Amino acid sequence: MASRIEPAPGGRGRGRPVGSDSAETRATILRAARTVIVERGYEAATFQAIAARAGFSRPTMHYYFHTKEEIYESLQREAYSVVSDCIAAAKRQDTLLDQLSTFVAAARRLDFSDGSMMRFIVMSRLEQHRHPRLRGSTTAVTEAVAGFYRWMVDDAIRRGEISAHVDADAVANMLFAMFWGMGLFAGFIHGATGVSGIAKQLNTLLRRGLLSAPVDADLAVMGAPAVMPVDPLGGPGYRETPDSSAPVGAIAFGA
Numbered sequence: 094m095a096s097r098i099e100p101a102p103g104g105r106g107r108g109r110p111v112g113s114d115s116a117e118t119r120a121t122i123l124r125a126a127r128t129v130i131v132e133r134g135y136e137a138a139t140f141q142a143i144a145a146r147a148g149f150s151r152p153t154m155h156y157y158f159h160t161k162e163e164i165y166e167s168l169q170r171e172a173y174s175v176v177s178d179c180i181a182a183a184k185r186q187d188t189l190l191d192q193l194s195t196f197v198a199a200a201r202r203l204d205f206s207d208g209s210m211m212r213f214i215v216m217s218r219l220e221q222h223r224h225p226r227l228r229g230s231t232t233a234v235t236e237a238v239a240g241f242y243r244w245m246v247d248d249a250i251r252r253g254e255i256s257a258h259v260d261a262d263a264v265a266n267m268l269f270a271m272f273w274g275m276g277l278f279a280g281f282i283h284g285a286t287g288v289s290g291i292a293k294q295l296n297t298l299l300r301r302g303l304l305s306a307p308v309d310a311d312l313a314v315m316g317a318p319a320v321m322p323v324d325p326l327g328g329p330g331y332r333e334t335p336d337s338s339a340p341v342g343a344i345a346f347g348a
Contacts, residue, residue, distance in 0.1 A: 119157050122147045123171065124209070126164045131212045135165065135220045135227065172214050173233040175203045180241045189249040190299060193268075196241070197292065212280035218273065242268040271295070 125147035130138040140161050144154045158164050183196035204210040214234055220227050221235075243265040249255040255264065275291070 118149070118153070122149065122154060122157055123164065123167060126161075127168055127209050127213045130165070130168070131209060131216050134216070135224050168213060169217065169232055169234065172210060172217070173237065175200070175210055176214070176234050176237050178203055180237060183241070183245075188252075189245055189254050190296065192245050192248075193299075194292075194296070208280060211276050215273065215276040215280050238272060239265070239269055242272070 122143065126138065126143045129143050129146050133142070138161065140154065141151065143161070143164065144151050147154070158167070179196050179199040182199040183192045186192045186195050200211065217232060218235060221231065243261070245268070246255065246261050246265045250257055250259070250261060255261075278291075
């Protein structure tokens with residue numbers, strides 16, 4: 094892969110726009126590239142399309158980046174920096190729910206005003222399965238988020254918020270799936286306006302549980318006792334009740 098061309102110190106240099114600031118121009122190119130990739134996908138986000146969106150000529154673009162691949166790698170590093178800051182903020186909290194809420198709040202603060210960072214993160218995850226050059230690969234962002242959720246679950250187990258007998262991998266994967274699902278919903282389906290309400294409902298779900306319908310109608314018809322989890326993540330354990338309409342216990346972390 095071609096190495097990045099760094100702007101020469103001092104002077105305007107070949108291809109550099111008159112009166113421009115080097116860092117500002119580079120940031121403008123990256124913003125344009127992020128938007129084009131989100132809108133069109135990696136394959137259709139051509140170098141020319143990015144240049145047109147940024148409002149620069151191809152010579153100006155080549156002054157900062159040789160190829161689209163360089164631009165994409167820079168965007169990945171930028172996304173990783175944002176996610177790392179969010180994780181660092183969350184790890185300073187003492188409970189799983191506080192860690193979750195801090196992570197989400199930090200992501201919303203550090204994302205750009207148009208939400209393009211989260212959309213890019215979600216899109217780049219999809220591109221790992223769609224584009225031949227990226228298929229089967231992973232990104233630092235994906236690994237960081239997966240590692241954070243596993244750390245968070247292990248930390249909650251250590252504190253007694255989650256039972257030590259729980260399947261930690263499954264819980265971490267559930268949270269991981271929620272992260273990508275919420276990102277997809279807010280970024281591409283519904284927009285960010287409804288995310289706060291969803292987050293509140295999710296908080297309620299994790300704290301106290303949500304379901305109150307019968308768990309297993311077949312067991313009730315057969316007369317067998319329904320096994321109802323008071324807390325599927327450990328909590329006070331499981332209880333048996335002949336009443337199949339009894340509330341399902343909290344899907345909660347130590348609630």
